[in-house]
């Protein structure tokens with residue numbers, strides 16, 4: 001039996017005002033900006049961690065909040081994760097909410113500038129083959145060393161590469177060495193997604209992507225965080241936006257307003273909107 005069950009009408013009512021409007025493209029402001037409705041959503045421990053260690057899939061959500069996640073997936077046109085999540089978690093990225101037909105499934109989108117993810121072995125592709133989800137779109141950087149064609153075939157199934165012109169920036173590795181990495185601007189990523197016909201995107205992680213977007217409040221419409229009653233402990237992967245300074249002084253990096261809390265099983269769910277700068 002599926003562990004995903006229907007939400008109560010009170011749960012749905014609680015979430016309603018944080019969901020994308022029925023036709024977000026109708027919002028004049030958004031149409032002008034050419035951007036989709038963006039929801040950030042993830043599950044956190046009480047010490048602000050989203051996994052026990054880098055690359056370790058960690059279950060934080062209980063059955064009720066897992067059901068909520070699948071309800072939210074059904075109410076967005078796309079689900080997006082980074083390659084740092086796609087590789088270790090091998091997520092399904094479909095909605096298993098009762099009544100989710102193929103037509104209603106969200107489009108999986110993976111940010112993988114350097115084409116590190118092995119899509120051929122992925123659960124996403126298997127689910128697409130079983131018509132329980134769509135074939136993924138992979139956003140690569142055009143300047144990636146492996147220059148990709150637009151579509152590739154794996155196990156008889158086509159999946160789509162959606163190259164986007166990246167910028168190269170220098171990053172430091174753990175041993176102090178520096179190396180060039182492909183980096184994509186979030187306005188470019190979101191405009192790219194919108195141009196492909198997506199009006200709403202649920203961004204699930206991981207830590208790098210969520211932390212980056214918490215510092216870009218003008219691109220985010222809703223934030224929905226599951227807080228699980230547990231501490232993961234030192235060495236976990238934390239969601240934490242970059243430091244912020246005003247007139248040289250440290251200030252809070254991000255804040256939610258219009259907040260609402262509700263208990264789902266043992267977990268708490270916090271919804272809000274990022275305070276605009």
Ligand SMILES: NC(=O)C1=CN([C@@H]2O[C@H](COP(=O)(O)OP(=O)(O)OC[C@H]3O[C@@H](n4cnc5c(N)ncnc54)[C@H](OP(=O)(O)O)[C@@H]3O)[C@@H](O)[C@H]2O)C=CC1
Pocket residue numbers: 041042043044049050051053054055056057058060081082083084085086088089111112113114115116181182183184185186204205206207208209210237
């Ligand atoms: N509890 C929860 O709700 C969730 C937990 N997780 C956990 O999070 C962890 C993964 O987090 P993390 O390692 O930070 O991985 P992410 O999924 O955030 O992916 C990070 C990678 O994505 C690419 N990327 C991200 N942003 C950009 C950009 N703007 N331009 C270009 N490339 C970009 C880079 O790839 P490259 O390295 O090739 O440059 C980067 O290293 C896992 O342990 C996972 O289990 C994930 C989702 C939800």
Ligand SMILES: Nc1nc(O)c(N)c(N[C@@H]2O[C@H](COP(=O)(O)O)[C@@H](O)[C@H]2O)n1
Pocket residue numbers: 042043057058059060061065066069081085086089090091092093094204205226
């Ligand atoms: N909401 C939520 N709670 C957790 O406890 C999690 N670990 C995650 N992780 C995210 O969900 C993806 C797994 O998706 P599937 O169920 O396999 O479709 C995982 O990759 C993270 O993005 N989320």
